[in-house]
Amino acid sequence: MLKTEFHSNQTVAFDPIPSLVSCDWNFPGQRNGEGLYNLHPYPAKFISQIPKTLIKAFNIPKDTVILDPFCGYGTTLIAAQSLGYSSIGVDLNPIACLIARVSTQDCSQNIVESATRCIQKAKATEGLISMPYIPNLDHWFKKPIQIAVFGLITAINEIEEENLRDTLRLALSSILVRVSNQDSDTRYAAINKPVEKNDVYSIFSRVCQQYMQVLHSSQEDYPNAFVLNKNILEVSPSDIPSKVGLVISSPPYPAAYEYWLYHKYRMWWLGFDPLLVKEHEIGARSHFFKKDHHTPKDFENQMQKVFKLLSKICIQNSYACFVVGNSKIHGEIIDNTELLVSAAAQENFELRTILPRNIPSNRKSFNLSNSRILTENIIILQK
DNA sequence: TTCCACCAAACAGCGTCATG
DNA sequence: CATGACGCTGTTTGGTGGAA
Numbered sequence: 574m575l576k577t578e579f580h581s582n583q584t585v586a587f588d589p590i591p592s593l594v595s596c597d598w599n600f601p602g603q604r605n606g607e608g609l610y611n612l613h614p615y616p617a618k619f620i621s622q623i624p625k626t627l628i629k630a631f632n633i634p635k636d637t638v639i640l641d642p643f644c645g646y647g648t649t650l651i652a653a654q655s656l657g658y659s660s661i662g663v664d665l666n667p668i669a670c671l672i673a674r675v676s677t678q679d680c681s682q683n684i685v686e687s688a689t690r691c692i693q694k695a696k697a698t699e700g701l702i703s704m705p706y707i708p709n710l711d712h713w714f715k716k717p718i719q720i721a722v723f724g725l726i727t728a729i730n731e732i733e734e735e736n737l738r739d740t741l742r743l744a745l746s747s748i749l750v751r752v753s754n755q756d757s758d759t760r761y762a763a764i765n766k767p768v769e770k771n772d773v774y775s776i777f778s779r780v781c782q783q784y785m786q787v788l789h790s791s792q793e794d795y796p797n798a799f800v801l802n803k804n805i806l807e808v809s810p811s812d813i814p815s816k817v818g819l820v821i822s823s824p825p826y827p828a829a830y831e832y833w834l835y836h837k838y839r840m841w842w843l844g845f846d847p848l849l850v851k852e853h854e855i856g857a858r859s860h861f862f863k864k865d866h867h868t869p870k871d872f873e874n875q876m877q878k879v880f881k882l883l884s885k886i887c888i889q890n891s892y893a894c895f896v897v898g899n900s901k902i903h904g905e906i907i908d909n910t911e912l913l914v915s916a917a918a919q920e921n922f923e924l925r926t927i928l929p930r931n932i933p934s935n936r937k938s939f940n941l942s943n944s945r946i947l948t949e950n951i952i953i954l955q956k
Numbered sequence: 957t958t959c960c961a962c963c964a965a966a967c968a969g970c971g972t973c974a975t976g
Numbered sequence: 977c978a979t980g981a982c983g984c985t986g987t988t989t990g991g992t993g994g995a996a
Contacts, residue, residue, distance in 0.1 A: 617968050709981080750965095756984095757965055763982080826968060898968065949968090 590926065590953075592630045598623070598930040598951060608787045609676045613747040615646040615669070616835060617823075619896050623951065624652035624821045627894050633658060637818025637888055642805045642879055645832075647673025649821045650798040659796040661813060663805050665853055667845040668746060668836040670802040675736075675743045677798035680788050682737040684744075688781035691732075691741065692774045695724030702727060707841040712763055713753050714838075721773035722749070726842055740788065744780045746839045751776060753838065804853045806878050810885045817886045820893035824876065825855045826909050873912040880920035887956050893922055896930075898949035910950045917954050926953040 600622045610621055628639065641649035644662025646669060653660035654677055662673050699720055704710075710719060725745055732738040752773050754763040801812060825832070833840075833850040840847040855875050883893060897909045914924050928951040 614965085616966090712982085757967090 590630060593627075593926060593928060593953065596626055596928075598626075598928050609651050610646075610648065612676055612784065612787065613646070613668075613672045613743055614750065615672060616832065618646045618648055619823050621648055621652050623896060624649045625656065627821050627951075628653060628656050628658065628819065631819055631892055633818040634888065636816065637891075638799075638815040639819045639821060640813070640817040640883075640886070641822045642808075642820065642883070643822050643824050644673050644800065645669045645823070647676055647798070647800070650677050650800070654795045654798055657796060659798070659815070661799045661801065661815065661817070663801045663803060663808055665802075665804045665855075666832050666836060666850055667802055667843070668839050669832070670800050671739060671743050671746065671843075673798070673800045675740050675788070677795075677800070678736050678739075680736045680740045682734055682740075684737070684740055684781050684785045684788070685778075687732060687737055688741060688744070688778055691725055691728035692778060694728035694731075695721060696774070698724050698727070707838070710841075713755055715754070715768070717770035718752050718768060718773055721770045722752070722842060725773070725777060730844075740784060741781070742843055744784055745777060746843060748773070748776045748780055749839050749842060755838075805882070806853075806855075806875060808882060810882065813886045816888050817883070818888055818891050820883060820887065820891070820895075822894070823896040824879075824913070826898065826907075869907050869912055872907075872909075873916045876913055876916035877919050880917050880922055884920045884922070884956060889956060891956050892925070893917070893954045893956070895952045895954070896949055897952065910952060913952060914954075922954040922956055924952070925955050927951070928953070 600620060610618075633639065639649065639653040639658050639660040641647075641660070641662045644650060644664045645666070647662055650660045650662045650673055660677075662670075664670050664673070702723065704719060704723055714722065722745070726742070729738060729741045729745060732741065750757065752768050754766060756764045799814065801808070803812065833847050833854050836850075837847040840850065855872070880893075887893065895913055897913055899907055899909055910927065917924070930949050930951060
């Protein structure tokens, strides 16, 4: 019975790939979040060693690409690029797509000079431009901060060169929680912080200098990474321009993390609609805590839809790797590994290996009275 | 240059209250 | 009464900046 095997501490290997089974998937001593992997806050990223190790383990035909259907920050795309492979990432969240694009595309323009010009423009127009309507804005941003942020975003949006504009938009997005009243990125509570208008300009300027170093030193003649900002459940095979030779992803878990919520004000400021993202976000808590709420079965059906798409765009015998942990709905532990494997099986993706992994303690910890998920699985499937 | 005190930032929930 | 919006929770860790 498959289910009992999931709960053992042993690696389940039905047809072991030696380099995968012998690897220590806990990657002791490795840190996540340097250089390109640290451009912007993003919750629950997987560490870059996971996609890197997986990519090296498989033979990927030259005329195919690596796909991440829930690309988020773009860790898979960055890893693919650094190892010489083209990649495609899909994500519903426009902030995620912005991060993934900026970190994989060339931005050879002078970031710091442009940032300085934007700051000058913003200072010159302080109080002269009328604010957009954003719900509850005063609760989360002090008035002077609002003026500085909106001045900056207005100036940035006037930049013509697309990659440069994206880069500065991302830099501004990355500092928004710091200059807001929000406690921290993953702690959605208003507190009083001693931030002033000029801090917005100085922090933005500092971040742009960091971007300059990171983006310049790491982007020359790298393979292409294509980022598609779309609900994966509405993606058709024709949206994916290449045959896929390998899938690496970590899907959202039911009722776990709400990405839309923690990027809500970033989306408002950058002109996206967070409510639309919320409505379609797989796993968002609102779907699980209302009348006629979603169930784990709904999650399985959504995943099956994803595998249906994958079966059409992946080449025969290609591998699909998913990193998943469990989650909790209405107090009940949900075995997401089982749901995902079941969904995959219905679209003829065969389970090959389950590699258990300890979630390192340096992910820090929520209130210990809350139940913590300490392990996750890397599931290897094959078409 | 090294060390250490200090602090910001991070964390795959849950509770409560105002509103319709 | 259902819903949505916001408040609240503690601890670890890496980085920073001043003192030794």
